[in-house]
Amino acid sequence: MASESAAHQDVRQGRSAGQYLANHLRDYGMVLALIAIMAFFQVTTDGTLLRPVNITNLFLQNSYIIIMALGMLLVIVAGHIDLSVGSVVGFVGALAAVMMVNWDWSIYLTIPSCLMVGILIGAAQGYWIAYWRIPSFIVTLAGMLVFRGASLWLLAGQSVGPFPRQFQALSTGFIPDLLPFVKTVFSVERMNGFAVVTGLVIAGLIVWMGLRSRARNRAYGMVTEPMSFFILRNLLVSGAIVFVSYKLATFRGLPNVLITMGVLTIIYAFITESTVLGRRIYALGGNEKAAKLSGIRTERLTFLTFVNMGMLAALAGLIFAARLNTATPKAGVSFELDVIAAVFIGGASMSGGVGKIVGAVVGAFIMGVMNNGMSIMGIGIDYQQVIKGLVLLAAVIFDVYNKNKQS
């Protein structure tokens, strides 16, 4: 088997950087696209895009989309879709408004109750999908109508607000500078030391964990990326993190939602990549019958992905309401499209079984940066939609093209 074992070595060590890139074009392509898009808008907006205030805005504007994309990724990997999330955002925001404004509930009662309602909504939809095998498209399309109507009814067609400060902090609050001495060390006037240090620590952690997993993969003969790529990728990622945290530090520091979003992203990335639960969801989406015959309780798992989606949609609803400081009947309209688009731009497959959390987050940022950049440039909403649609199409075509080339 001389030829095969030689080929084997090739695969293990990555024949060359070029070969490796060809095989992982998709993963890098996404990040490169994001960078290119950012560079484009940075130039066309005369540097407005990466101003501290705008970076902060980018996070505030996209946090709820990203949070929902985490849940949507699981739903799509499991081979389903959820069209109701936009309406759930509206409904939960309305509910929170009614609870706090009309009923004078404290936020410590409102927030858990609203999350609970989200869970129940997910459970109600997931029940029909998982145990009755009603296509998720239909069930959640119904949900989309039902909850849009329900939020109209809750608000009686009016806007309800404003909310207590504490509640607004969910979205527009910032972590205070817990390390005030840092700015004296650097002798700058306006800088949130905590933000900078957090950025540095996270960048360091990412590099350290990358090195560790690289060493481990090597030890077990797994495919490792060429050193040059590893260095370049880590430089880029940690550089970006430090840059962003520095920019944020010179404005108002780390937004609360950034922390929520970051922590959730890490948790979901961990679940999908490293846990039994995550692995089973991929298997379920990849081949439901085989998964079932392998002892996976496919119905329950499907049900849980929708419960989770409901909870995250509710959280997104709260954050969105907090940001607007008012609940309106139109809140969340067509959010589901942005969320779904983010997941597909991020490389998930319509037929299930394929997709990554990081991809979905990058996909959401691509959509977010485009929204933001085009708004700054003053491009009309009409063109914006056209361009976003084309980008989605291009990303998926790129995917399919890559896949065909590899087989």
Place this chain on the structure above:
Amino acid sequence: MKPLLEMRSITKTFPGVKALNAVNLTVMEGEIHALVGENGAGKSTLMKVLSGVYPSGSYEGEIHYDGQLAAFSGIRESEAVGIIIIHQELALVPLLSIAENLFIGNERARNGVVDWHETFRRTEALLKKVGLSEAPGTLVDRIGVGKQQLVEIAKALSKDVRLLILDEPTSALSEKDSQALLDLLTELKAQGVTSIIISHKLNEVRSIADRVTVIRDGSTISTLDARGEALTEDRIIRDMVGRDMAQRFPARESKPGDILMEVRDWNVWHPEHSERQVIRNACLNVRAGEVVGIAGLMGSGRTELAMSIFGRSYGRRISGEVFIDGAPADVSTVDRSIASGLAYVTEDRKHLGLVLDDTIQRNITLANLPEVASMGVISEAREVRVAEGFRKAINIRTPGVFQKVGNLSGGNQQKVVLSKWLFADPKVLILDEPTRGIDVGAKYEIYGIINKLVADGKGVLMISSELPELLGMCDRIYVMNEGALVGELTAAEASQERIMSFIVRS
């Protein structure tokens, strides 16, 4: 006689795998040419190169067809010159009728409107030609695999075939259906159709082929003349595996212990036609250290019996009891069945056994993830070690366990399914056609694994349509017919004739 086809020095590489290395193949006009070789030797790949599935430019080497240099850029071009391939995995649309399937992509139509009269008339003529008596309007998923295979051939005939390629056409067929198909090939040969047939059933190859080409590790080893009596199966095997194989079944000392699994009064009804009883009062047992076979014709209910026991994965209104180690076992769901110590290796690896888009490693651990995880977190290192262990132990031919299972050859996919269930470490392993599509060498390896399992005190229940395999491996054989177990034979009593007589008499 002149050559119809000459493939010269064909080389085909996939990322990380050299599937074909300067392969030569010459096929004479009007002959039946058999292509044999181990799993992953490159047979299917060679035929895909020939038929344009892999377009010219994606491989090296030359194809001369009918005296001309051919460079097909797609399957349509090869079909246009009469090369028709029937793939290892059937490609019919299950919910369309036979007639619709026959003319798919080649519809009998006038101005874009399908001419049903013409379609049905031609379908009837074609079905007659292949000896299939089914109405043209019958849905394809209503007829068995054997008949589907005939439909595929009818489809080939509808396109004026000159060179018919069949990739393992009989691996899923009963003996009777296989014979019918082989007879048909002989008949087509008389009408001047040249065929290439890939098969792991060497007795078939012996009986039908004019010449045999053996491929090993992506290279042509030999082309043998199979006419007359001179060529023996052993000779073919020697070229295939590169050494002599003294016997087909490894020896085992039979030492049955206590009863490990017992099934009592098992009754199952059809999932859709609720009035049809599929399994009637089945009672059977498997002892520790015992290989028990279930013989029967295709459609006799063997798979249904096994799947209904394994987590009620088939059927409705299931009644009966299962005992494991003497105690009643809960087999109401698959995970509980696994927990009780059962495992079921499916006969349909593509649809029920594998996640084709996932890697070998992920497929092997799927049924027993907790074993490679602690507190729900998977240790990838442990996972790789497990998968590598199986790759070596049962010789899965692949550059690494990170390969997509969908890229493996059919036989190697079967080994992955088997590994998955071995890793689940069951007490009783139910094997459903475990060696379907597997080469002789690998069969021997799998028999060896079965023997090792029972030597460790496990029990094996083996469903197989190959009687020689059951006779060579089993301590005891149940005979099944029309949903009922109609006989039981010990190894000493069993013979092909006695098994058949049970089936006929019931």
